[in-house]
Amino acid sequence: MAGALKEKQLVRHVYAELQAVSCPLVEGLYLQEADGMLQLLCVPSQHRTDILAWICSSVNPNFANSKTMAVRSSGPDVLTKEIAGLGQELMLCRADDLDLIRGEASPHRQLLFLEQLLTLVPGCKKSAGNRLDQEMLLNELFTDENLPLLTQMLKPTLDPWPAHIKALRMGSKSSLKPSREEAADVAALLQLTQSTLQQLQSQCEFLSSEPQSPGVFSPSSLRVAACDLQLLMATFSHVFETDLRANCSRDAPSFSAEAEVFQRTHRLLLASITELEMLKEVSDASVSMTEEVNQLQTQPYYWSRGEKRKFSDQLEELTRRVQDLFPLLLSLDLGPKNPPNIS
Template sequence: MAGALKEKELAQQLYAALQAASCPLVDGLYLQEADSMLQLFCPPSQHRTEILAWICSSISPSFANSKAMAMRSKEPDALNKEMAMLGQELMLCKAGDMDLIKGETNPYRQLQFLEQLLTLVPGCKTSCGHKMDEEMLLNELYSAENLPHLTEMLNPTFDPWPAHMKALHKGAKLYSKQTQNEATDIASLLQSTQSALMELQSECEFLSNEAQSAAIFSPSSLRVAAGDLQQLMATFSHVYETDLRSYCSRDHPSFSSDSNVFQRVHQLLLACNTELEMLNELSEASVYMNEEVNKLQTEPRYWCRGEKRPLPDQLEALIRRSKELLTLLHI
């Protein structure tokens, strides 16, 4: 019940914020009921997609070009993907949160996403804040989850803070102490590093020359180089301890001085390579001969009685003529 009430309140705030930002897509709607406003923002619809596209265009002027390209694209989800990419750039969602863009996820999450986007619209930051009238404030105070705390506040017998507020307060104290300790450690580390760098600078003669140091070296570049060297040494030490130590302790391998084996292997590989090349050329020649034979059988190349005919037709005509001559000779 309390979750539905929060969703309705957030929908009312979003509708008021869009009206304050002069969104043309809410002009002429004149919605009064919270359910109607919630129905406008949460279920998937073309109107909701257009409102979300208008908000993205108001945040990023370059989104208008991306929107035009997405509208011309044949892909149906091109515009939704462009809005998801903008949300990822603003660190409000992921590029794969298509259900959030389409309006197919939890309504409260959708409303929170729209509220975060509206805070980035110029001139809309103050209008998108939490606005509560007297009735909404009373409903919040006298809700079922806050009523026990309200009763305890009116008649306090113990510490009126709830358990989760106590834990949060203790965690804040512990965090502040931990932060102070870390700050002290970082300050001491920086002090020791600075003293080590000053000692190193005093030992380096080339750093005493102001002309050379101004042109080539600087304390900041030396600090960066020293930090990189420390990281490389630490990385190499770790790799050496985990992977290389066992190999460094072994004896070096002994190789045979006889090179005839390698020479024979090289000759055999060379002969095998030559044979493979010959087989490849033979295969290519076979394919070429097959193509030529097919051309002889199918392409008209030989003249007969004023027209070109293929070889099988020409042979058939010759055989027929020879048979006719033989029959005439027998007669």
């Protein structure tokens, strides 16, 4: 009873996965009962074979070509063998599990095969229930027919090790002799190089790490300076012979006697430039003075009764006050008889 219930749950799950991946062979069926789904997926029929072929084509696009060849072939089991071969490549079944492909195996085994095959279809959501059964894979790997292959992998008849590694494994020391001889040659070469470097260091006194006092004459410094001077002289001699000798044989250039004219012209031009600069400064000063006068006439600069006033307004105010004060002075006989003319 429990096995039948598990098969019904599994067939519903497989049928739902076929609908989820948009299998065109289950569209429009609208199966609701588990028995109908089992009849569709676990009973041998052409419809079931077409569903398997569609799943294989979705997993491997190259399978469509194999399917066409199988249909054209005269053998009825060619397509079945093609599907079984693909299942073996995917490690889902063996190549001789033709009863599983035909639908003659147990429903539970067929549903597991379909479930595992659907997990490889692009776009299928893989859940924990859709993962491959590890125990089933291990059982498949350690079957009796695969044990010789595993034994051959662990103990191959063709030893892939190189010859010198084989010699080491067998305990032979013959392969170490070239290495020792090579090490001796390298040591001798290093010793010779070290002695040569020491001789060069003894000859080049300026390479010594001991600092020399500046007041002491150094023959090595003089030697270096003499070498540099010799190189410079040799370089100059080469350049003189190749480029300068042809030019040195010419006469000295003669200057024109009319150079005084150019000098006087230059002085006059300088004087003209100076006068123009002075005129420009005078013009700038005139413009500045005009602006100052305009500002005095138009802008308030003088304080009177708590506010700034323009110069013209201030002058008018002063004139008015003088004219108002003059009659008062006449009445007191303190001022002149004629009023002042303020303009």
